[in-house]
Amino acid sequence: MLSTRFILRALGVTLVTLVTCVGCDSASRRSVGLLGSTSLQPFAEVLGEHYAKKTPGQFVEVQGGGSTAGLQAASHGLADIGMCSRALTAEEIRHFTPILIARDGLAIVVNAENPVVGLSLGQLRALFAGRVLNWKDVGGKDGPVRPITREEGSGTRESFVRLVMGDDRISRRALTQESNGAVKELVKGDLSAIGYMSLGLVGNELKALRVDNVQPTVKNVLAGSYTLVRPLLFVTKGAPGPAAQKFVDFVLSPEGQGLLEAEGLVRAR
Amino acid sequence: MQLPKISVQGFNASFNGKPAVKNLDLEIFAQERLAIIGPASSGKTTFLRSLNRLNDLERGFSHSGDILRDGKNIYDPDIDVAELRRKVGMVYAVPVPLPWSIYDNLVYGLRLAGIRDRATLDNRIEVALRYAFLWDEVKDRLQEPANVLSGGQQQRLCIARVLVLEPDVLVLDEPCSGLDPISTAKIEDALVALKESHSIVLVTNNTKQAARASDRTAFLLLGDLIEVGPTSQIFTRPTQKRTNDYLVGQFG
């Protein structure tokens, strides 16, 4: 009767699916697994896409999760390469091998209508710490300041704290957004907002501020005059395996570096 | 004298300690129609449902005493209850066609019994439908849903559904309570024909039906069997005052 047939068929399908899938090992199907920083994820996807096209039979699997998760994944073997968008701590350096694949300028962004064009590092710090609450105190129009930060653990945030905040803590009133895109949307729509993000992602709808009178450009990062710069790292536990090494070689090759540059990053060397 | 088909000996039934049938002794013979009458909640239905052990499924049901079918106690542990229920076929007060086609309703019991052979199925169905005087009305529409039939047809379908299993006892629980006189007459006619090969137990609230459609009549009151005897005698010369009171409408 209908119900028995239905149930038997459903069970059969489940069983067959499970058996076939237990039979195949996932690790053998992907050549290189990457996991980590959400800032790096899109770039790694682009790199992986070109790499797979160039070298048939090779697949690169890219997962988000965040810089710290990337380190953990690399240490547990959950991924071949961890992606990290901040400098390693002294403790971490003892356990991992970092590979610098690119550098990234950290842009301070405000709404395009905001008259302020530049801030000193000290002013920036005061704004994000919540000590300066009105734009007119830093040469802008009268109005509240709304700092926008990234979530705890984000490589972008940790780099920002290290490069800008020093011993100060980011204001508890700061809005917290979980992605560069969300920060961008918010700054685009709010005259009072100020945020930070990867230089490569600023686009032309936001205004990137000068910091200590230096314009945030790739040129200035390369020249070393723009100082808000963070490393973008591939991290492995010990030496990378052969497949991972081949991918790393591709990333560091002129072609790979060119791809990253096209995305707005700054080459590693 | 022939052996009884079913012999009920000192049978008690109760729900959660409340007795429903008390110390019942009764015999049911082959080729007879036994009517059971009595006012509401006098244990008629409980007794009927004990004959095919349907009460076993009720919570709090307990029983004592024996019910022998062909000399074998139906409450023995080695009895196949499913087989018992096939052989003691039951028809309910309200016709309950399962929400399938007429054909599926009829073959359901046979399929449960493991009979799959198409010819056997078709043959049994035809015989049963003819017994129930339904063959001519449905023979060309067996695949139609059963619930498009009229109430009377549905009840005859339910009788046929039981008959395909070739039971030797047929128990009917007020089978005509919701039916018009014509449908009732058809069912009563069917019972006449069926009695040739079956023992029939007919519970009814309708004393006139008992008088018309039975050979013997038993009168139950509050779980006690007051009197049993040939129908003609019960209805003309009851030995018990309470039987007479009931029949002339003193209670119930």
Next chain:
Amino acid sequence: MKQDKIIGAILLLVALSAISGLGLITVFIFREGVPIILRLGARQFFLSTDWEPSLGKFGILSMIGGSLAVTVGAAAIGVVFSLGLAIVLTQFSPPGLSAALKPLIELLAGIPSVVYGFVGVVTLVPLIRHTLGGPGLSVLAASIVLGIMILPTITSIAIDALQAVSPTYLEGSIALGATRWQTVTMVILRAARSGIVAAVILGMGRAIGETMAVIMVAGNALEVPHSLLDPVRTLTSNIALEMGYASGAHRQALFATGVTLFVIITLLNIAALGFSRRRPARSRVG
């Protein structure tokens, strides 16, 4: 019968394994989260507003407050709309119309929470920012979005509760000369009270547990909000925001946040169960 006993035992085993999921969840979440609460002390963890994982400070009071704020806000909005809908659909609407509108409420429940969050960010948030001021991402925005999201839950349970009220109440009241509206407010709502309270509590449970939409519209600031227009961080968004990055004590603290959420929601569920009368046992033969 023997076969039926075996099948019954197998089914019982399956049923128990189904709910053993709850036990597993409890064990795993608690095992990851409880140690840090014990280490820091309940006071430090629950009663401090200082959340600074990099400094080893894990106080979730502001998140607890934030969750409560948006939940109460959502319930306020959800209750008004849901009760209105439930009453109008059960008491004042032609049956055909109710039958046509109910599936739409189901549909509202089917829209993914990311879509709610997203539409909230691109339409509601700028609206609040431009008309009422503040950053837009706020308690108010989260309450409105959550209020809409829990509306189907509350409405459908409230409809069930209202429909369960015996029609004789209505007839009796109308016979005494009351208008239908008077009957609804004085008789029917009172009779359905416990079911409606259960509906509201279950709705609050959904609101407090919602994650993606809240992350998008609440602003997630750590400060305890002082007004409806201030941004707020909830327990759920705290977990989802930082889980990806967390390790060590930070990760434990996030699981402990999960434990807190789990306990709050379980208490709400138990309360709701207490209010909703259990269905009566079916009189059964089979």
Next chain:
Amino acid sequence: MRVSPAIIQRIAVVFMWALAAITFAVLVFILAYVLLHGLPHVTWSFLTQSPANMGRAGGIFPMILGTFLVSGLSVLVAAPVGVATAIYLTEYTHEGRMTAVIRFGADCLAGVPSIIFGLFGFVFFAITLRMGLSVLSGSLTLALMVLPTIIRTSEEAIRAVPDTYRQVSYGLGSTRWQMVLYVVLRSAIPGISTGIVLSLGRCISETAAVMLTAGSALRLPRSLFDSSRTLALHFYILSREGISMANAYATASVLIIAILALNLLAYWLMRKFVAKVGR
């Protein structure tokens, strides 16, 4: 002056209809907003191609497949378990301590927020059972999440089957299991399917739990141990990272259309069920 009760009633009813109108307007607004922005970008190639350039270009085929795998598998796991539990509760036991425990468990499970399921699935399936971020971890997590829905709707559907059917079946010599299989389930299947279809909808919509368990890989999953990004998560990432708004809207449109279709299917099944058991 006292306002007459009739006028109060009129005001109240108008007010409540206004609330209803707002509610349905919000529904229409959300659907229209997403579909109007997204449908123009939904093309055949968008549905059948892999994403390129992190989702800025190309299509969403891997996400469609991933969503299908994750939700389908979770329902495939949850449905037999849920229906069996419902059968146990309704047909194989009487109300008592055991049913109370099972119902309480199911009710509590129903209230657990998806982020907690995500945390649990991450620790239990992905890490403890070493399944990693994968289709399997994600679907098992979601299976647990939709189990209470399936149990409850199945129970209701089974209870709606008239008791007389059971009596008839026993009377014709069925065992309990035959009765359940041939009479109860056969009548209850449209009702049970409604619950399964709605659960499928919940799986497709879910984001928080799959993010933590199935991961967010862009590639086509080749096995159940591969990570896969579902449509809802893809939409979330595209829109939040600001990668491509056009593709984000298009993805959301596909998602919404799938949900609409499932809701319609559930509605149709429900009507069929009501017609069948004659409630």
